[in-house]
Amino acid sequence: MLDPARYARQLALPGFGAAELAALGRARVLVIGAGGLGSVVLPQLVGAGVGAGPGGRIGIVDDDVVELSNLHRQTLHGEGDLGRRKVDSAAERLTALNASTTIVRHAERFSRDTALDLLAGYDLLVDGSDGFATRYLAADAAVLARVPLVWGAVLQYDGQVGVSPVGGPGYRDLFPERPDPASVLDCATGGVLPSVCGVIGSIMAAQVVTLLTGIGESLVGRVTTYDARSGRFRELTYRHDPSAAPITVLADDSPGNDSPGDDSPGDDDDDEVGTNELTAPQLAELLAEAAPPLLLDVREPWEHELAAIAGSQLLPLGQLADGIAALPRDRRIVAYCHHGIRSRHALDLLRAAGLDAQHLVGGIDAWSVQVDPSIARY
Structure with missing residues (x-):
């Protein structure tokens, strides 16, 4: 049982009681990425008691090591962690925050070959990855594994958050096709403001708590966007596309390939493409x-x-x-x-x-x- 003294300020919230705290404790949550978003989501989940009860756990999937350019926004890691695996330095910080939390380190890439095996032991997926290949793969894997997905994305001064429930409108209803990697910026080339990670990661963590406890309203069929330059939020609604092909297999997550089934949208042999x-x-x-x-x-x-x-x-x-x-x-x-x-x-x-x-x-x-x-x- 989770110590009520530790979570007294949570238990004082309207509608938040012992049952809700227990739900967080026994939750099994898999988080993709211990980077900018993961550095915000993970401590907040651990602080709230997620995975700190019997049977509960938080898994971290990341095959990367800590680099100097990470430190301005990836605050789970410090200068002494340079060259270390992110899952190791993250797990150490999180255990120091709450020793009761079970942290599982998955020092591997969330890929087509590993995704469903990784998800087999979890009830909810959180995607804090930096890249469209993993983002679409996570969305498809959540559909096939029948687990809800909380996703976030940041770039430069902007960010967005959404939720894909089991059987509800999902990421591909919002963004049907994965963009050509050559046509979009990533954080390495476009940059990212650290505070954007803080805002978006906090909303993601709050959505995880909402899904696990039932307190509040989840971002189902809605996406929240944030612009740090103006301090403004906007909300957009979307619906499931009944004409979309169902997700039956995981797409090839290599660059340039985005087929969730047998078709390969975007293949074209028009030799006039350059002039058009x-x-x-x-x-x-x-x-x-x-x-x-x-x-x-x-x-x-x-x-x-x-x-x-x-x-x-x-x-x-x-x-x-x-x-x-x-x-x-x-x-x-x-x-x-x-x-x-x-x-x-x-x-x-x-x-x-x-x-x-x-x-x-x-x-x-x-x-x-x-x-x-x-x-x-x-």
Whole structure:
């Protein structure tokens, strides 16, 4: 039994009693990553008593070692840990915080070959990874293992948090296709503000507590975004896509491959792709001309509401086939999306219909980085 004196300030909360504390204690939570987000999520879970009771545990999956560039945001580690495995230095700090917590070290990569075996001993998955390959793999693995997923992502001054429940709307309903790694920044190249990790990691930890105890409202069908430059939060809603192919196997998590089943979206043999693509600076020049192209946003309405290039017309990719006849045939059309994947599919449809079309490489993310940083990244 967890010592009530230790958790007195938690037990004083309205609706939080012995039963809720016991639920945290017996929980089995697997956390991917002991980096920037993990350094916030893990201590807060341990402090709250997660995994500190009979049968409970917190597993940490990370195959990396501590580097000097980690220390500004990965506060579970110190200068004396340079070169050590992150799971080791993290486990030591967490045990010092709460010796009753069972910490399991998984010094390996969360991969297609290991994911389901790792999840077999846990009831909830927390994804604090830095990279789309692991993020999509974690989402798919949670579906197959039938465990809820709490995920977070940070980059530069922005972050986002969401929850994928068992049988509910999931990560692929929000972001159906994994972007081309070459089209997006990561923390190593784009940077990240440490406080963003603190904000996003704290929300993730709170969502774990909500799922384990039933106290509060989980972020099911909603995603919270945070912009450190303005201090503002925004919330977007999304729903399950009934037409999406079910997840039946884990995708190949190697770079560039994103198929959750037998299909491989994004494969294309069009040898004209080079002439049909525009970089963000090239598009900016075209839009400044006297007769600019029609800018067609093929993302979903919630994405357009969150961030859009000025003057663009919204026509989601799923509705493009029905709406293509209404598009002008005497004007160039430039399609764009989040990362340039959906717009590449839109390009094929537009050109097959005989329209003069191009698409924006890297999508609105590239536009935000290279042309207009005032546009929010998500």
